[in-house]
Amino acid sequence: MAHSDLLPNLDSCLTTLRTVGWGAMAILQSYYNGDNQTNLNANEDKQDGPVTAADLAANKYILATLQETFSPEEFGYLSEETHQGNEPLPQDWVWIIDPLDGTRDFIDKTGEYALHIALTYRQRPVLALVGMPEAEKLYYAVQGQGCFRETKAGEVTRLQVTSKSDSSPLTLVVSRSHRDQRFQDLIDRLPFGDRHYVGSVGCKIVTILEGQSDVYISLSGKSAAKDWDFAAPELILTEAGGKFTYFDQTPVVYNRGDVRQWGGIMATNGSRHGALCEQAVQILAQLDQG
Structure with a gap:
């Protein structure tokens, strides 16, 4: 129905x-x-x-x-x-x-x-x-x-989000703080140009809508973002033509009991979304092997 x-x-x-x-x-x-x-x-x-x-x-x-x-x-x-x-x-x-x-x-x-x-x-x-x-x-x-x-x-x-060509550098929007070493190592190894420092998750996603940034990444560590951090920002991004998935490119699911969103989430203006997800998975596997 x-x-x-x-x-x-x-x-x-x-x-x-x-x-x-x-x-x-x-x-x-x-x-x-x-x-x-x-x-x-x-x-x-x-x-x-x-x-x-x-x-x-x-x-x-x-x-x-x-x-x-x-x-x-x-x-x-x-x-x-x-x-x-x-x-x-x-x-x-x-x-x-x-x-x-x-x-x-x-x-x-x-x-x-x-x-x-x-x-x-x-x-x-x-x-x-x-x-x-x-x-x-x-x-x-x-x-x-x-x-x-x-x-x-x-x-x-x-x-409507503005996608970038495959050769254009992507801008990552990230918090000024809240980064553990594993997350820092991940974003340092991904192919980003500039970094845009912004607070709230909602504010970060808005920078992608407004063309100021291209990518937002969440990666759980000792703690994890919660359902209420992502549910609203996800829909405004995807309805503007962006993408918002787990690193394995499956949809984010809410109200599962545990409100914490463990693992990795990739939000983009659509530019190279799949490739970034695949790279993130590969980089984390290398990091976790030590």
Whole structure:
């Protein structure tokens, strides 16, 4: 059965989601720029990184607003701030939410933080939004309908990634920190030209959409990225013509119980995606052999 034959209507969901996105970004900005900025109450001891009052306030708003329309009986809610346990949610339709991706960048005032909300159907994203509060832009996509950028003024532009020729050097977008030695060795051996340093995963993927970068790589070490880091960024990239897969080039799967995405993930504007995946696998095999 096609997605369009199933409840909910994704176009209607998108209308709700865009409203929620702007509302959540306003909350994040109120903490980042406004009266609340000196009262973040950051919990630096959280195992997976710091959490602030801004994360919690945005999360509370997103869940309350979505649940008014999308019943928790029919829709699962997998959120960074409320996730518990290691069992997959039983619903076919699951919202995957990161109210503040890039909390460290938020605290450090780099501006490179983002909002991620995706709706998945049977473990794959079908509707997604990545919000950039400081740029005052939303990026959104519905499966099969393309990727769009919306400004606060209401201007909507369809986006398409720009591929590069086989001979052009590729630019890697990467964090300023968070690199263990194995990941550093991997990216040092891959054929990249420039490196573009950006915070949140959502912000990194947006640089590929906007033609500032070509490739983003995630490689788990002692820890791993989570479902809510990738579900929304994946769909906006692929709907703009990019590619987002595990290193073995299979689709990324969500809501499996363990929210951690172990292994390697390659996200590109489509330029040499398969070749980069194959090279990454070969390089890691060499590294692991010592």
